Amino acid sequence: MEDFDKLYEEDTFKEVMGMSKEQYKKKVEEMLAKSEGDKGIGHGKSYWKDVQTFLLFADARFRRNKGSTYKKAFLEKAKFIAYVDFRMSDFANYADILLPAKSHYEVWDLRTNPGYHRFANLAHPPTNLKPVGEAKSEWEICTMIVEKIQEIAMKKYKETGDKKYIKIPDPELSKTGYRDLDTLVDEYTINGQLRDDRDAVEIALENTDQFKPNTIESMFKRGGYLTLNEKAGKSSPLYPDKPYNAFENNLFLYERFETLSGRITYYVDDDLWIQEGANVPTAKEPIRPRKFPFVLMTPHARWSIHSTYKTSTLLLRLQRGKPYVMINPEIAKKKGIKDGDEIRVYNTLGEFYAMAKIYPSCPKDAILLEHGWEPFFYKGRKGHNEVVASPLNLLELSDGWGHLKFGGNWDGNQHAYETSVDIEKV
Amino acid sequence: MSKRQLAMVMDLNKCIGCQTCTVACKTQWTNRNGREYMYWNNVETHPGAGYPRNWMEAGGGFDQDGNLKDGIIPDMVLDYGVPWDYNHDELFNGSLLQTKSDLEWGPNWDEDVGGGEYPNSYFFYIPRICNHCSNPGCLAACPREAIFKREQDGIVLVDLERCQGYRYCIAGCPYKKIYFNPKISKSEKCIFCFPRVEKGLPPACAHQCVGRIRWVGFLDDEEGQVYKLVHKYKVALPLRPDFGTQPNVYYVPPLFDPPKFDDNMAPIENSRRIPMEYLELLFGKEVHQALETLRKEMEKRARGEESELMDILIAYSHRDMFRLDNNYYQQEAAKKGLKGSEFFKIIDQRYLQGANTQRVEIKDYTFHEKVLPLPQKEKHGGH
Ligand code: SF4
Ligand code: SF4
Numbered sequence A: 001m002e003d004f005d006k007l008y009e010e011d012t013f014k015e016v017m018g019m020s021k022e023q024y025k026k027k028v029e030e031m032l033a034k035s036e037g038d039k040g041i042g043h044g045k046s047y048w049k050d051v052q053t054f055l056l057f058a059d060a061r062f063r064r065n066k067g068s069t070y071k072k073a074f075l076e077k078a079k080f081i082a083y084v085d086f087r088m089s090d091f092a093n094y095a096d097i098l099l100p101a102k103s104h105y106e107v108w109d110l111r112t113n114p115g116y117h118r119f120a121n122l123a124h125p126p127t128n129l130k131p132v133g134e135a136k137s138e139w140e141i142c143t144m145i146v147e148k149i150q151e152i153a154m155k156k157y158k159e160t161g162d163k164k165y166i167k168i169p170d171p172e173l174s175k176t177g178y179r180d181l182d183t184l185v186d187e188y189t190i191n192g193q194l195r196d197d198r199d200a201v202e203i204a205l206e207n208t209d210q211f212k213p214n215t216i217e218s219m220f221k222r223g224g225y226l227t228l229n230e231k232a233g234k235s236s237p238l239y240p241d242k243p244y245n246a247f248e249n250n251l252f253l254y255e256r257f258e259t260l261s262g263r264i265t266y267y268v269d270d271d272l273w274i275q276e277g278a279n280v281p282t283a284k285e286p287i288r289p290r291k292f293p294f295v296l297m298t299p300h301a302r303w304s305i306h307s308t309y310k311t312s313t314l315l316l317r318l319q320r321g322k323p324y325v326m327i328n329p330e331i332a333k334k335k336g337i338k339d340g341d342e343i344r345v346y347n348t349l350g351e352f353y354a355m356a357k358i359y360p361s362c363p364k365d366a367i368l369l370e371h372g373w374e375p376f377f378y379k380g381r382k383g384h385n386e387v388v389a390s391p392l393n394l395l396e397l398s399d400g401w402g403h404l405k406f407g408g409n410w411d412g413n414q415h416a417y418e419t420s421v422d423i424e425k426v
Numbered sequence B: 001m002s003k004r005q006l007a008m009v010m011d012l013n014k015c016i017g018c019q020t021c022t023v024a025c026k027t028q029w030t031n032r033n034g035r036e037y038m039y040w041n042n043v044e045t046h047p048g049a050g051y052p053r054n055w056m057e058a059g060g061g062f063d064q065d066g067n068l069k070d071g072i073i074p075d076m077v078l079d080y081g082v083p084w085d086y087n088h089d090e091l092f093n094g095s096l097l098q099t100k101s102d103l104e105w106g107p108n109w110d111e112d113v114g115g116g117e118y119p120n121s122y123f124f125y126i127p128r129i130c131n132h133c134s135n136p137g138c139l140a141a142c143p144r145e146a147i148f149k150r151e152q153d154g155i156v157l158v159d160l161e162r163c164q165g166y167r168y169c170i171a172g173c174p175y176k177k178i179y180f181n182p183k184i185s186k187s188e189k190c191i192f193c194f195p196r197v198e199k200g201l202p203p204a205c206a207h208q209c210v211g212r213i214r215w216v217g218f219l220d221d222e223e224g225q226v227y228k229l230v231h232k233y234k235v236a237l238p239l240r241p242d243f244g245t246q247p248n249v250y251y252v253p254p255l256f257d258p259p260k261f262d263d264n265m266a267p268i269e270n271s272r273r274i275p276m277e278y279l280e281l282l283f284g285k286e287v288h289q290a291l292e293t294l295r296k297e298m299e300k301r302a303r304g305e306e307s308e309l310m311d312i313l314i315a316y317s318h319r320d321m322f323r324l325d326n327n328y329y330q331q332e333a334a335k336k337g338l339k340g341s342e343f344f345k346i347i348d349q350r351y352l353q354g355a356n357t358q359r360v361e362i363k364d365y366t367f368h369e370k371v372l373p374l375p376q377k378e379k380h381g382g383h
Helices: A002-007 A010-017 A021-035 A068-077 A138-160 A181-188 A197-207 A216-221 A271-275 A329-334 B020-030 B076-080 B088-093 B137-141 B168-172 B204-208 B225-232 B276-283 B286-302 B308-314 B328-335 B340-356
Strands: A053-057 A080-085 A097-100 A109-112 A119-123 A167-169 A178-180 A225-227 A294-297 A324-327 A342-346 A351-358 A366-368 A420-425 B006-011 B042-046 B124-128 B147-149 B156-158 B178-181 B186-189 B214-218 B249-252
Touching: A002 A021, A002 A068, A010 A021, A109 A197, A119 A216, A138 A181, A138 A197, A178 A181, A197 A216, A216 A225, A324 A329, A324 A342, A329 A351, B006 B225, B020 B042, B020 B204, B137 B147, B137 B168, B156 B186, B156 B340, B168 B178, B204 B214, B214 B225, B225 B249, B225 B308, B276 B286, B286 B308
Parallel strands: A053 A080, A080 A097, A294 A366, A324 A351, B006 B249
Antiparallel strands: A109 A119, A119 A225, A167 A178, A294 A420, A324 A366, A342 A351, A342 A420, B006 B214, B042 B124, B147 B156, B178 B186
């Protein structure tokens, strides 16, 4: 909110959003109050206010959409951070404990994406692969953590005879209302069957209807993949001889879509949507401040998956080796910037430094920067999110209307083209 | 001329510049032992300076009368770019991730830059490997006759035992696709993945290509798609044929570029952004006919008619795209009564012997000396 206040101009915001910045903030407070806790107190979007201990997997969190205010707030709140990754990401530096993981191609895994295609690939460690240092698969790491928790709980319990060390209340998510730490390992590993990555693949192959009938051996024989059976078609039947077409069930076989009307829905008469004038799809001007001339666009990187692989020397040598900002040639000339110069990108919120690349395909009112660069690539560890406030799009917070429910697919979105900046030669 | 000639065709309309081919080649052959700066396969943006920088202006090749032209050796820092390393080890102590050397230039430095002005800017990619030319400039320039062309398939290789690191080959190759290895002081280049090819597998760059833009096969195999693209339909053209080396990598020129926009941002019908002069420079006058054929065949297909050419370009199956003439190499080996591990001896004894070659001590280490005049031929004979 601090960043939101600093970046956005009252006039522009009001003109675009039809509400003042104060009103927006009040609305957010209201929605948050409704949402706190596992199920959302008033059945909004769940969020957890008081978490202090974090176990994070491969989450370079400060390269994601917020600047230094968020970083400061997060680090103040986090009392203890355990971090699991196969590489030294920028975030790894802030962890209390670092747990080295094996990378994607050193572990057993099944990769699939039903909805796009009908195959599952088997990832497996190359034969005779030597582990790097103490790296373990994420499954093994979790099993070990669980074993330690049980060991400590049992020790305390034996010393004191007090059941509170092994029966932890969890009224919301546990059926019994408790977590039983004396049987935690058995529960977590299904009585020892599921201890590591290979176990996980075997159990998934045995128990997932859509994978049947398959084993690791049968996948190997076929060259490392399986074909999902007819049960895998979520929104379309799977035919043996035809490609998968999403939504055939709904569009041709007349099953209901999971919406209020059962059809593809463009009209949403949720209060908040009506209030925001978005009950039918509505394009709006961007909320970014108008006093800065360039919209900051951060398209997907060519070869990194967000920040994963961004630190690969091999790949970095195939671009410019460090963050670079693409600038229209005419703009560059006006600003006295040459290709390869260091430039400062700034707005009221903050600044970052990068190399200039003169790029004819860049519009004159924008600068382009591939996303995925982590803060540790930048001078002063100040990444490109220093100039971004990322207010949530209010529409994302509405709940309890038709398909607008909190669930696995919910992904709080922000505003498109939300920030603007100016640039100068350093 | 060799008895037969392997060739590769690349369809520039489908190259997305992902560099998967570059990485396939690099991890297979050039990430070690003095080859770090070499990109036997590189993908560059055109129009652009490419890799090494301004290679098209660096001389070499032959003039109209078939005489070898002078050429230069590109500069390591400014033209190839010194491959930079990072302080990955220091990250643990909270350091920033930084390069250990200054960044001057690299193999893909002007990625996506191209030409034109927004919104009518344009660019396209050209992946480049050694062309395994029928009249190699590198071979002609070498005073030691250390470069040879294999009889069986026309692959051009360096005999490292004979190579003395004079680097005339680099000046002589107009594509700058042969490189000096500073660790052993000898020249090295793309080997068309011959150990793979002899086993029936295409070169790694072609096999890994995400866009499925590459075909590999023998030019005299009339059933093969390479033959059809090059000779039957004549839509695949050599790059810079005016350099006179008769390259054996062929390109389907870019047919698709978005139309230009007028001042009101409305597309202008039948306009092209990529200037035809530039395509002519790259592929010669034949480019007009090639583009015409492509257009016609596409229209045919759009009308619902058959088009063999379009079927080939869709690249349905690797089996058809890579035709290494089932067991050609096995038969060659059998003729000589070779089998098993002797297999490789058929054609590349000279190359394999070079595996343990000694470093050459070069007294006159003139990397910076730019123009290399043509050398006198040494008498063929002992080392
Ligand atoms: S491209 Fe260059 S290195 Fe390759 S064969 Fe032709 S002249 Fe020789
Ligand atoms: S892998 Fe294929 S598509 Fe990708 S850059 Fe290389 S040639 Fe182009």
